[in-house]
Amino acid sequence: MIFVFPALAIYLAVIAFPIIxxxxxxxxxxxxxxxxxxxxxxxxxxxIFKDPVFWFSMRNNFFVIFVSVFGQIPLGFVLAYLxxxxxxxxxxxxxxxxxxxxxxxxxxIGILWSKMFSPIGVVxxxxxxxxxxxxxxxxxxxxxxxxxxxxxxxxxxxxxxxYLIIFLAxxxxxxxDIIEAAQIDGATDGQIFRKIIVPQLYGxxxxxxxxxISGSLRSFDLIFAMTGGGPAYYTNLLSIYMxxxxxxxxxxxxxxxxxxxxVILSIVLVILIRLARRKIDIMEA
Amino acid sequence: MMFKxxxxxxxxxxxxxxxxxxxxxxxxxxxxxxxxxxxxxSPEAKAWDATVEAFNAKYPNITLKIENSFGEAYHQKLxxxxxxxxxxxxxxxxxxxxSAEIYKNELTEDLYPFLGPDKDKFVPAAVTPQWDGKxxxxxxxxxxxxxxxxxxxxxxxxxxxxxxxxxxxxxMVPKIKEAGLYPILMPNKAAWVxxxxxxxxxxxxxxxxxxxxxxIAGEASFTDQEFVDSLAFVKDMYDxxxxxxxxxxxxxxxGPNLFATGRSPFMIDGDWRVGALVPLLSEEEQENFELTxxxxxxxxxxxxxxxxxxxxxxxxxxxxxxxxxxxAAWKWIYFFAGPQAAEIRLIExxxxxTYIMDLSxxxxxxxxxxxxxxxxxxxxxxxxxxKITGEPINILNIGLQELALGNxxxxxxxxxxxxxx
Numbered sequence: 242m243i244f245v246f247p248a249l250a251i252y253l254a255v256i257a258f259p260i261i262x263x264x265x266x267x268x269x270x271x272x273x274x275x276x277x278x279x280x281x282x283x284x285x286x287x288x289i290f291k292d293p294v295f296w297f298s299m300r301n302n303f304f305v306i307f308v309s310v311f312g313q314i315p316l317g318f319v320l321a322y323l324x325x326x327x328x329x330x331x332x333x334x335x336x337x338x339x340x341x342x343x344x345x346x347x348x349x350i351g352i353l354w355s356k357m358f359s360p361i362g363v364v365x366x367x368x369x370x371x372x373x374x375x376x377x378x379x380x381x382x383x384x385x386x387x388x389x390x391x392x393x394x395x396x397x398x399x400x401x402x403x404y405l406i407i408f409l410a411x412x413x414x415x416x417x418d419i420i421e422a423a424q425i426d427g428a429t430d431g432q433i434f435r436k437i438i439v440p441q442l443y444g445x446x447x448x449x450x451x452x453x454i455s456g457s458l459r460s461f462d463l464i465f466a467m468t469g470g471g472p473a474y475y476t477n478l479l480s481i482y483m484x485x486x487x488x489x490x491x492x493x494x495x496x497x498x499x500x501x502x503x504v505i506l507s508i509v510l511v512i513l514i515r516l517a518r519r520k521i522d523i524m525e526a
Numbered sequence: 527m528m529f530k531x532x533x534x535x536x537x538x539x540x541x542x543x544x545x546x547x548x549x550x551x552x553x554x555x556x557x558x559x560x561x562x563x564x565x566x567x568s569p570e571a572k573a574w575d576a577t578v579e580a581f582n583a584k585y586p587n588i589t590l591k592i593e594n595s596f597g598e599a600y601h602q603k604l605x606x607x608x609x610x611x612x613x614x615x616x617x618x619x620x621x622x623x624x625s626a627e628i629y630k631n632e633l634t635e636d637l638y639p640f641l642g643p644d645k646d647k648f649v650p651a652a653v654t655p656q657w658d659g660k661x662x663x664x665x666x667x668x669x670x671x672x673x674x675x676x677x678x679x680x681x682x683x684x685x686x687x688x689x690x691x692x693x694x695x696x697x698m699v700p701k702i703k704e705a706g707l708y709p710i711l712m713p714n715k716a717a718w719v720x721x722x723x724x725x726x727x728x729x730x731x732x733x734x735x736x737x738x739x740x741x742i743a744g745e746a747s748f749t750d751q752e753f754v755d756s757l758a759f760v761k762d763m764y765d766x767x768x769x770x771x772x773x774x775x776x777x778x779x780x781g782p783n784l785f786a787t788g789r790s791p792f793m794i795d796g797d798w799r800v801g802a803l804v805p806l807l808s809e810e811e812q813e814n815f816e817l818t819x820x821x822x823x824x825x826x827x828x829x830x831x832x833x834x835x836x837x838x839x840x841x842x843x844x845x846x847x848x849x850x851x852x853x854a855a856w857k858w859i860y861f862f863a864g865p866q867a868a869e870i871r872l873i874e875x876x877x878x879x880t881y882i883m884d885l886s887x888x889x890x891x892x893x894x895x896x897x898x899x900x901x902x903x904x905x906x907x908x909x910x911x912x913k914i915t916g917e918p919i920n921i922l923n924i925g926l927q928e929l930a931l932g933n934x935x936x937x938x939x940x941x942x943x944x945x946x947x
Contacts (some may be wrong), residue, residue, distance in 0.1 A: 273609040274631035360772035361780060375706060378772045383931050469598065471717060472774050473927040488605040490917050491627050 260504060267497035278494075285498035289486075294474045295499070298482040301389055305460050305478065306510070308393040309400065309453035314446070316397065317404025322438065324405075325412040326430075336409070340402035347399075351466025354395045358382055382468075388475040392464055399463065400456075404449055411445045412438070447518045454510045458503055479503050556854040557589045559614035561604060563839065565596040565779055569805035570798075573874035577867045581858065584866070588854045597716055597778065608633055616855050619663035619842040621656045622912035623919060629657035634842040636660035640856045648863070652837050652880035663842040664863040667877050670900065671909045672727035672819060672833045675785060675793040675803070679814035680707075684791065688816075692823045699767045702791060709768045711790035713776030717923035720760070721910055724794050725926060726834035727820060729756045730907025734827030738908050748918070748944040749937075752827070757929060757936035759823065764930045774930055782806060794820075800897045801875030812892040817900045828907060835906030838880070917946040 267285055269278035289295045320339055324332045342350060357363050360378045369377045381387045415438065423433050439446075461480040464470070470477040470485070477485075479499060487496030564574055578590060593614070595603050601624060607613050608628055619625040619634065628634055638645070638661050645653050652665040676688065684705055689695040702709045714720045730738060733752030740746035741753075763769045776784075785793040786806035793799075800817070807815065819833045841859045843852070861867055868879030869888070876894020878885070878901065885898065911919050925939040 272631070274627070274633060355777070358775075359777065359780070360775050361784070378775070380771065382775055383771065385931070385933055469716070471715065471924075471927065472931060473717075473924050473933070484602075485920075488602050488609070489920055491605070492917075493609075 263497045264501050264504075265497075266494055267501045269494050271493040271497070273491075273493050281494065285492075285494045286502075288495055289498055289502070294477065295479075295482060297474060298477040298479045301477060302458060302460075302479050304389045304393065305396065306454055306457040308396050309457045310450055312393070312397050313400045313404050314449050314453060317401045317449075318408050318442075318446075320401065321405045321408035321412055322434065324409060336405065339405050342399045343402040343406075347462040348466045350395070350399055351463045354391075355467045358391055383472050383475075385473075385475050388468075388472070392467065392476060395463065395467065404453075407445060407449055408442065411442055415441055443518065443521065447514060450514050451511050454514070455507055458507050458510075554850050555587050555589065556850045557591055558616060558851065558854050558858060560590050560592045560841075560858070561600075561607070561614040561617040562592055562594050563596060563600050563618035564594045566594050568596075568779065568802055569782070570801040570875060572805065573801065573870050576870045576874065577862065580866050580870065581861050584861070585854075585857055588857065590858070598718070604628070613844045615844050615847060615851055616841045616858055617844070618839055620839050620912070621663065621665060621837045623915045624911060625662070625842075626657070626915040628842075629660075629662050633845050634662045635845050635847070637662065637664055637843065637856075637859065640843075640859075644860070647882055649880045649882060654837070656837070663840040664859050665838045665840045665880050666863050666868070666871065667838040667880055668835060668901065669838040670797040670833045670835050670904065670906065671722045672724060673795060673797050673799070673900065674818050674820055675795065675799070676816045676818060677785070677788065677791045677814060678816055680788055681791045686791070688818070689821045691821050695821055696766045696768060703767065707788075708770050708773070708784075708790040709792070710763075710773075711781060711785050711793040712769060712773050712795070713778050713781045713784075714773055714927075715776055716778045717927055718911065719778055720926045720930075721919070721923050722834075723796055724820070725756065725760060725922075726908065726910045727832065728759055728823075729753065729910065730832050730834055731820065731823055731826045731828040732756045732759060735829075735907050737827065738913075742908070742913050748947070749940045754936045754940045757926075757939055760926060761929050761932075761936060764932075769930070771930075774927060797897060797900065798875075798877070800893050801871075801877065804874070804876060804891050804893050807893070809892055815893060815896075817893075817896050819904055829905050831904050832907050833904045834909045836909040836912045918943045921946050 266278065268280060268282060270281050270284075271278045320335075323329050324336055329335050358365070358379055365377060365379050368379075369375055379391070381390060419437060420433055423437055428436070459480055460478055461484070464476055464478055465481055465484075468476040470481040474482075480503070483496045483499035483503070486492045486499060562574070564571060578592070581588075581590065600618070604613075604617060604625075605627065608631070613633060617634075619628065641653070641661065641664070648664075649668070652668060653661060656662050678688070681688065684698075684701055686698050686701060689698065699709045712719070712724065714723075729752075732755055733750075737746055737750070737752050741748070741750075747753075764771070781793060781795055782799060782802040783806065784790065786803060797817070803815070804812070819831055822830050841862050843855045843859060847855055863879075863881060865879075865881055865883055868877075868881045868883065871877040872879060872885065872888055872894070873890055876890055876897045878898050890898075910922065914922075921943050922939075925934060925942065928934040929936065929939060
C-alpha cells in the first residue's frame with residue numbers, strides 16, 4: 242500500500258478530485274471569480290437537455306466516435322497488416338508517411354486544413370481547375386448536416402498513424418511459425434487474417450476502441466483550431482459546447498453539467514465495449 | 527589640524543552623499559506581464575514593435591513580458607486567466623461588453639486616481655466612465671466599427687459609380703460578379719465580425735438611436751419590428767448576392783490582402799483596418815481608396831451616413847498590484863495611450879489618438895488622412911456588443927451566421943435573443 246500511495250495521491254489530486262468537484266459544481270450557479278456557488282439543483286442539466294445546440298454537439302461527438310472506431314481503427318489495422326505481410330514496397334517510408342501527421346502539433350494541423358479548405362485555399366482551387374468552374378466553393382463546410390465530413394477526413398488523416406503503430410507493434414509479436422504452419426496446412430491469406438491474426442489482436446482492438454472513444458469524447462483542439470465550432474454551431478463538439486458555456490457565457494455550473502454528462506457517456510461506452518468483448522470471447526469459446 | 531579634520535569630514539560627506547545619489551537614483555528592475563491583443567502576422571504588428579521599443583528606451587528598468595493573442599482566442603484566454611486568478615499585470619481591455627465580466631468582478635483597477643489631472647489631456651469622450659462610474663482601461667482612440675472601404679479605381683474600371691442607396695448597391699451585383707469579383711468583401715468566419723462591423727450600424731440606421739436607447743433601458747424588445755427588420759436586412763444581403771456565401775468561410779485576417787489586390791470594389795470592416803491596408807498600398811494607390819459607410823436604406827429611422835462607434839480599447843491594470851509593479855503598470859498604460867505611442871500609431875496606422883495633440887505637424891499616409899476626415903463626417907450609434915453582454919450577444923453572433931446560411935428566420939432569432947435576455 243505504501244508504494245502505491247504516491248501514484249494514488251497524484252491520481253486523486255489530478256483526476257478524481259476535479260471530476261468530483263465538477264460534479265458538485267454542476268448543481269450550482271458558480272461565480273468562479275468570487276468562488277461563490279449557489280445551489281440550483283438540476284437546473285443546469287434541464288437547461289442543457291432543453292438546448293438543441295447541446296444535442297447537435299452530441300451528434301457531432303458520435304460522428305467523431307464513428308470515424309475513430311469504424312474509420313481510424315480498421316484503416317490503421319489494414320495498413321499495419323499490409324506492412325507486416327510486406328504487401329507494399331518501401332514499407333518503412335510508407336509507415337513514416339502515415340505516421341507523420343501524428344507528430345505534428347494538432348493546432349498547426351487545424352490551421353493548415355482550415356487554410357486548405359478556405360474559399361481561397363488549395364482544395365477549392367484544385368476542384369475549380371478540375372471542374373472548370375471558377376465559382377466553385379466548398380459549400381459542404383457551411384452545410385448544417387455535412388459540415389463535419391471534411392473534419393472526419395482530417396481526423397482519419399491525422400490519427401490513423403497512431404493505430405497503425407499500435408497494431409504493427411502487436412502484429413510483430415505474433416509468432417511467425419504459426420503463420421508458416423498455417424500456410425503449410427494450405428490456409429489462404431484471408432483465412433490466416435480471419436482465423437489467426439484477428440483473434441490474436443482482440444485485446445488490442447478493444448484497447449484501441451476504448452482509446453478512440455475516450456479520445457473522441459474529449460476531442461477539442463483540432464476542431465477548435467480548424468473551425469472554432471462554426472459556422473454557427475455546426476461543428477461544435479460537447480467539449481467546445483462546454484468551453485463556450487464556461488468561458489464565453491461564464492456559466493461555469495452549466496459547463497460542469499456538460500462535463501459530467503461527458504464522463505457518464507464515456508463510462509457507458511467503455512462498459513458497452515467490454516460487454517461486447519466478453520460476448521465475443523464466449524462465442525469464440 | 528582643525529582644517530585637516532574639517533577637510534576629512536567634508537570629503538566623507540561628499541563620499542556618502544555621492545553613494546546615496548547613486549543608490550537612490552538607480553531605479554529598481556521590474557518585470558511586467560502584458561497580455562496584448564495583436565495578430566502578429568498582421569501589418570499592424572510593426573507599430574506595436576516600435577511602441578515597445580520606444581517604451582524600453584524610455585524605461586530601461588521595466589522589462590515587458592509580452593504575450594500576444596488575437597480574436598476570440600484572446601477573449602477566451604483572458605477569461606481563462608481571470609477564472610484561474612492568474613491575470614497578467616496589464617491587459618488589453620474593451621470599454622464595455624467584451625470585458626464586462628472582468629469589470630463586474632472588480633478584477634482590474636480604476637484608473638481615474640492614476641490619471642488625475644492628466645484626464646484633461648485626453649478627448650473627453652474617451653475618458654468617460656466605462657463601468658460603475660470607473661475607468662478600467664485608458665482608450666487609445668475612438669473606434670468606428672463599421673467602415674465601407676471603396677476601391678474607386680476598380681469601381682470606375684467596372685463602369686460603376688458610388689452607390690447612394692441600398693437599391694443602387696444591389697443593382698451593381700451582376701456586373702461585379704461577371705468580372706469574377708466579390709460584390710462586398712467581408713470575411714466573417716469569426717462570429718463577432720458581422721455583428722460588430724455591419725449589423726450594429728444597420729440596427730442604428732434601420733431602428734434609429736431612440737430605439738437603441740429604449741432597448742438598453744429595457745423599454746424595447748428584440749422582438750420589436752425594428753430589430754426583426756434589421757435581421758431580415760442581413761438575410762437580404764446574402765439573398766441578393768451582395769455578400770457571397772464564401773464570406774462566411776473566409777478568415778477575418780484574409781480581408782485586407784484580398785481587398786488590396788482588387789478582389790472586390792467594397793470591403794466592410796472596422797476603421798482599424800486602415801492600419802493593415804496602409805503597408806499593402808503605395809501612397810499613389812491609396813489615393814484610389816475611400817472610406818465611407820453603408821448607403822441609405824429605404825425607410826431607415828436612423829441618421830443617413832451613420833456608423834457604429836465606441837470609445838476604443840486600451841490597457842487596464844490588474845487589481846491588487848503592489849509596490850513597484852503598480853508604478854510600472856501605470857507607466858505602460860499611460861505610455862501606450864500617451865503622446866509617444868499615439869504618434870507611432872498615427873504615422874504607421876493613421877489612428878487618430880484620444881490624447882490631444884497637434885496632428886497637422888505629422889506627415890501621414892493618404893489613407894490615414896482619409897481616416898481622420900471620416901469621423902467628423904459620420905455620426906455614431908451603438909456597437910451592440912459594447913452595450914449588451916452575456917448570452918444574448920452570443921446568440922446574436924451565432925444566429926447571424928445561421929441566418930446567412932438560411933437555417934433560421936429573423937423572427938425566430940429575435941425571439942431567442944429576447945428569451946435569453
